[in-house]
Amino acid sequence: MADIADHYTSGKLLERLNAALKSDGADPEHPTIEALAPYDQFHGRGMEATEEIAGLLKVAASDHLLDVGSGIGGPARYMSHRFGCKVTGIDLTAEFCDVACHLTKLMGMEAKVDFRQGDALAMPFADGSFDGAYSMNVSMNIADKLGFYREIRRVLKPGGWLMLSELAKGPGGPLDYPTPWAAAAAESFLATPEETRAGLEAEGFEIVKFRDAVEDMKKYAVRVKTMLSRGEKNPHHAVQLMHGDVAEAASRNTSRGGAEGRIVPIEVLCRRKVA
Numbered sequence: 001m002a003d004i005a006d007h008y009t010s011g012k013l014l015e016r017l018n019a020a021l022k023s024d025g026a027d028p029e030h031p032t033i034e035a036l037a038p039y040d041q042f043h044g045r046g047m048e049a050t051e052e053i054a055g056l057l058k059v060a061a062s063d064h065l066l067d068v069g070s071g072i073g074g075p076a077r078y079m080s081h082r083f084g085c086k087v088t089g090i091d092l093t094a095e096f097c098d099v100a101c102h103l104t105k106l107m108g109m110e111a112k113v114d115f116r117q118g119d120a121l122a123m124p125f126a127d128g129s130f131d132g133a134y135s136m137n138v139s140m141n142i143a144d145k146l147g148f149y150r151e152i153r154r155v156l157k158p159g160g161w162l163m164l165s166e167l168a169k170g171p172g173g174p175l176d177y178p179t180p181w182a183a184a185a186a187e188s189f190l191a192t193p194e195e196t197r198a199g200l201e202a203e204g205f206e207i208v209k210f211r212d213a214v215e216d217m218k219k220y221a222v223r224v225k226t227m228l229s230r231g232e233k234n235p236h237h238a239v240q241l242m243h244g245d246v247a248e249a250a251s252r253n254t255s256r257g258g259a260e261g262r263i264v265p266i267e268v269l270c271r272r273k274v275a
């Protein structure tokens with residue numbers, strides 16, 4: 001577990017983020033959701049995927065959501081801003097939690113959005129605390145998938161929903177490392193789409209929607225390539241922020257893995273069964 005937090009820890013995240021914001025002409029002391037969007041969404045297709053996932057959810061302003069593996073809090077702030085709801089994030093990586101709290105305070109959102117450092121497999125929340133939960137690109141770091149689903153189920157209210165997006169194991173063979181989520185194969189735990197579906201059902205969830213986002217990933221890659229060829233900025237710069245020098249190799253291995261069917265992005269909306 002410590003290896004996983006180490007993989008994400010650079011000690012330089014805030015410095016890199018502030019430099020990136022300044023080079024965009026934004027004020028690091030007054031960040032906005034729009035200014036942070038290229039940097040604070042640590043998952044494939046960045047803000048585009050977050051907006052799309054939010055569009056699948058029904059959230060009331062009175063709801064309290066859980067963000068499992070919340071990174072530096074981009075998705076949590078976006079959900080709270082969009083729905084007016086409370087969001088609590090939990091993440092293993094202390095540096096990410098510190099930056100998440102820092103940005104949320106600068107944006108004046110701390111009454112609605114908070115973060116705890118901790119392990120998704122043993123969360124410091126009472127049973128039935130949350131109306132809904134989501135987890136974006138986190139499960140690839142978690143070997144005990146059934147324990148992960150069980151722990152999320154425990155903290156959801158009966159009938160509460162879970163939105164899971166992850167990179168699943170595809171039929172195209174093993175990946176090369178590093179990737180954005182793992183320095184080496186020993187830190188990466190990919191399940192096939194079928195294993196994910198069966199695991200969620202075994203732990204008391206009913207599947208509401210299950211889709212693969214392969215085509216979205218391919219179209220996004222083409223769009224970014226076109227933007228870069230026109231000299232425009234990359235709309236998603238999170239891997240560079242997290243991993244500095246290793247980012248290029250990590251991004252290349254992921255792109256190739258997607259193109260060769262070694263990984264398959266999936267999105268699953270499911271609901272905690274009532275009985």
Ligand SMILES: C[S@@+](CC[C@H](N)C(=O)[O-])C[C@H]1O[C@@H](n2cnc3c(N)ncnc32)[C@H](O)[C@@H]1O
Binds near residue numbers: 093
């Ligand atoms: C690729 S990042 C995604 C962050 C965030 N969900 C986002 O999309 O911006 C994966 C995150 O999962 C966190 N993580 C990995 N294993 C975890 C665990 N067992 N418990 C809590 N967080 C974990 C990492 O610290 C990292 O922040």
